[in-house]
Amino acid sequence: MQLNSSISAVVTGxxxxxxxxxxRLLAEHGVKVAIFxxxxxxxxxxxxxxxxxxxxxxVTSDAExxxxxxxxxxxxGQERILINCAGTGNAAKTASRDKQTGAIKHFPxxxxxxxxxxxxxxxxxxxxxxxxxxxxxxxxxxxxERGVIVNTASVAAVDGQMGQAAYSAxxxxxxxxxxxxxxxxxxxxxxxxxxxxxxxxxxxxxxAPENVKAALAASVPFPKxxxxxxxxxxxxxxxxRNGYFNGEHVRLDGAIRMPPR
Numbered sequence: 311m312q313l314n315s316s317i318s319a320v321v322t323g324x325x326x327x328x329x330x331x332x333x334r335l336l337a338e339h340g341v342k343v344a345i346f347x348x349x350x351x352x353x354x355x356x357x358x359x360x361x362x363x364x365x366x367x368x369v370t371s372d373a374e375x376x377x378x379x380x381x382x383x384x385x386x387g388q389e390r391i392l393i394n395c396a397g398t399g400n401a402a403k404t405a406s407r408d409k410q411t412g413a414i415k416h417f418p419x420x421x422x423x424x425x426x427x428x429x430x431x432x433x434x435x436x437x438x439x440x441x442x443x444x445x446x447x448x449x450x451x452x453x454x455e456r457g458v459i460v461n462t463a464s465v466a467a468v469d470g471q472m473g474q475a476a477y478s479a480x481x482x483x484x485x486x487x488x489x490x491x492x493x494x495x496x497x498x499x500x501x502x503x504x505x506x507x508x509x510x511x512x513x514x515x516x517x518a519p520e521n522v523k524a525a526l527a528a529s530v531p532f533p534k535x536x537x538x539x540x541x542x543x544x545x546x547x548x549x550x551r552n553g554y555f556n557g558e559h560v561r562l563d564g565a566i567r568m569p570p571r
Contacts, residue, residue: 311390311450311458311550313339319391320382322346322369322436325353327512328462329395331539332546334360336391339547344382344389346375346396346436362386369396369432379439388447390457391550392440397429397462397480401473422476429480433461437491437502444500453553454499460546461488461504465561468506469568481506485559492557501556503549508563510537530564537562 319336323329324345333343337360346367347353357364363385365378405416437459444457463481470478492502509526527535545562549555
């Protein structure tokens with residue numbers, strides 16, 4: 311797909327981190343960008359700086375996602391690109407014993423379900439609604455391409471650490487549904503791919519102590535640093551531009567393989 315001012319995109323989680331970097335890079339290519347995010351202040355600021363539109367959206371809400379697409383399409387037209395970066399995480403062992411009291415507890419099921427609803431169901435909700443909109447478009451080229459979807463999983467989908475059962479399950483689900491969705495949409499000219507980022511220097515990571523960040527950076531085989539959001543954005547944009555990139559999930563992690571803890 312050629313990226314220019316005739317193309318519209320929606321980036322979920324676009325107010326910061328990987329989503330913000332991707333929204334900015336798409337805008338640099340002339341693409342009209344709509345940002346879906348819950349952080350209204352940051353989202354409005356990013357949208358204003360790139361000439362885009364901000365839509366306050368919680369991806370777990372059908373009504374908010376519908377309203378977001380309605381607002382984005384009213385401003386920019388039907389999107390041909392969807393980048394799914396909205397997501398979060400938590401940590402708890404499946405079952406554990408308190409070292410002092412011996413009391414036994416398990417992963418709170420409401421906390422487990424929350425992560426699944428945001429990271430997996432929220433991603434699919436946006437995919438399904440965006441793809442339905444893309445079906446209304448005429449093909450762009452001789453291949454019959456109508457649109458492209460890029461999802462965000464994590465290396466935790468395959469290298470989940472202690473305490474990451476919910477997060478790994480949610481991201482493993484995103485990886486697992488990539489190929490079936492690409493096959494669902496192959497007759498309509500919509501491509502679907504997923505990126506599995508490693509340890510990236512995002513706002514969430516910035517909250518960690520410097521010694522923790524230094525140790526994480528040292529654990530990356532090469533280069534020995536945290537990933538840059540711009541590097542994620544570069545791969546996401548290439549997945550949009552390269553018309554033969556379809557049905558794939560790709561690690562972007564400096565060759566790291568996460569240890570058990």
